[in-house]
Amino acid sequence: MSSLNDIEDLEDLYEHSPCGYLSVSLDGRIVKTNKTFLSWAKLDREALTGTRLHDWLHIASRIYFETHLLPLLRMQGYVNEVAVDFLFAPDNRLTTLVNFIERRDEQGNVRIIRMTVFNASDRRRYEKELLAARESAQRAGAEVQKLNDALQARIVEADANHLRTEELLRQAQKMEAVGQLTGGIAHDFNNLLAGITGSLELLDRRLEQGRIEDLSKYVSAARGATKRAAALTHRLLAFSRQQDLAPQPTDINRVVSDLQEMVRRSLGANTSLEMIGAAGLWTTVVDRNQLENALLNLCINARDAMPAGGRIVIETSNKWLDQRAAAERDLPQGQYACLCVTDTGTGMSPEVLARAFDPFFTTKPSGVGTGLGLSMVHAFARQAGGQVRIYTEIGQGTTICLYLPRHRGPPEDIDALAATTGTWHSVRAETILIVDDEATVRMTVSDALTEAGYHIVEAADSVTALKLLETAAQFDLLITDFGLPGGMTGRQLAETAQTMREELKVLFITGYPENAVFENNLLAHGSSVLSKPFAIDALIEAVSSLLPGVDNRV
């Protein structure tokens, strides 16, 4: 009884196992199948028995079975877990994993091939999903790689462009600074031209009169003005020229002193410039051109921080930075030549300060600054092995200091630029107060009018002029430039003077012709405007028309 049950159990196990079982003869015909396989095939046992196995295989599996699986089976007696697709009907494809094993008789001949078939439909679906996921991951990876490659190429290209651009930028920055100077420079040139033409005319006049004594002063005044004009153009051209970086031992004081004239010209008349150069200032190795550029940028920033005018101080000093001080400034401990530019301007907020060195960051109106000035200054200082520090307070002003490492050795000599000063001169007559910061202008005007018989008093700035006007001295005419040092414009000076002395006449002389036109329309009675450069005759005519009462002319 029990053995019968055992056989039934075994049969049940065979027929209803979760695997399909197939027995295949050596010539490839199906001998036996279990019910599980028949249920997958949806075929009767009779329909399968005696048929060739490969007739039920999907074409790809059939080829694979013949070319790969059977040879393997012949060689090793078994094949494990290979993917095989059956095709029982056009709409009944069965995806499986199959194991084959040869069963041999006692003589060792192959009796039968046993196949175990696992239904792998779910697994294959899962595999396909994995495959699709892997493919899309690979696509994404390839996409990222492509982007990376493109980015890499652009970085290489950008690097190449970077050097070119940096060079262009340095030059552009310089030209921007030059542009910002131009207004002041034009004014300055007119002043110098006025000095030259004035001297020449006075010479002419003296020669006509046969008064040839003491003529050399006019010649030297004209020569001086010419030299200064030449020096100015020389400096401008030298500054504008595209030059290769050539760091060399440099005396900062010398650079400042050479540049201060140009800086002064670029400042409004209501901004004063003071220079405090340390004696025995240490030499430093920098590119002179870049140092000039940096200094100009700092001065232009200082000027622009003081729209209502103020004071700029350029100061140099030697600094010993001990370990702590050096660490604070992110510098190695040691000796530094220090160049500071201080203004009495608006100062910077902490937010502005934080971004001050960022390229293209600017607080100036659009079109006024590139936002590159301070970042270039910073780059220059770091390149030179130094540092830039900003000390600022809202409403109080800003000090920006360049720390440049000391170089032990003398500076390389550079051409000194000749500078001359005009001479003072006056003769007794009706009294005219001449106020102009340009000594040559004062001299030529003064000489011409002295010639014409007027008594001349000169002042270089508004403060001096006001002090003179406050005295009891007689003044009939005030001749003043519109732009003046000392905190007051020529116009403000004239207004103040005329409230102090109602009868005082005023003649404005200006290097800005457009100002002349504008100001002429607004002139108070008893005032007129003369544009520099002017002929001596025009000057005398203008003066005599304002002082018609007495003709003291020689």
Added chain:
Amino acid sequence: MSARERNYVQISGQGAQTLMFAHGFGCDQTMWRLVTPAFKDSHRIVLFDHVGAGRSDLAAFNPTKYSSLQGYADDVIEVIRESKLKNVVFVGHSVSAMIGALAAINAPELFEGLVMVGPSARYINDGDYTGGFTAAQIQELLEFLDSNHLGWSAAMAPTIMGNADRPELGQELTNSFCRTDPEIAKHFARTVFTSDNRADLAQVSVRTLILQCAEDVIAPTAVGEYVHKHIPGSQFVQLQATGHCPNLSAPHETAAAIRAFL
């Protein structure tokens, strides 16, 4: 790299004549392991793997070169020339029958004879020509290879992991023969099953023997007869063996037929 390394060429045996055995699509030179012992005392025996199969150098695989059977034929000629093989009778199974034919057409002086085991000049039916497969079936095969390569490689991967030179691992190994790189096998399948060498047959000038099995689904009898008819002076022997691999299923019969030809 030498052709010998590239194709994992193995030379053994002694004899005036050289038998060069080539495996077909599927498996590698181990396909011949039951046949070669019959010749080891009378012949020089040369075995090799096509690039992509067995222990060939996978790095030498070049999809362009091997997109036609000519690429494989060129390798055969290189192996013969490099190893200075003389009096070569080339025994090609399955697609290698045509590879041998192409090599013999290009360099007839290198060959003394050709033995074609289960050859096919074209697998796809074409008008009156019966290749055994419809164009749609081969298309299905190629799509299956492309779309289902995880299933394909699941079957192939163990063959790569196999380790034929460590037989002591025995039963623990899965599919220790027929090592094939799945990706190259796919490419090879495309090259093989889309090939058409019917026009080449007439140019074969060396002695040729065709061995045809019964019930060969890859190369049916009609195909073998076609090859016989179109190679001038060729001999045709119908084997008792069934299937596509008589070198495994009937090695003695196969060896006897070859010996009779030699």
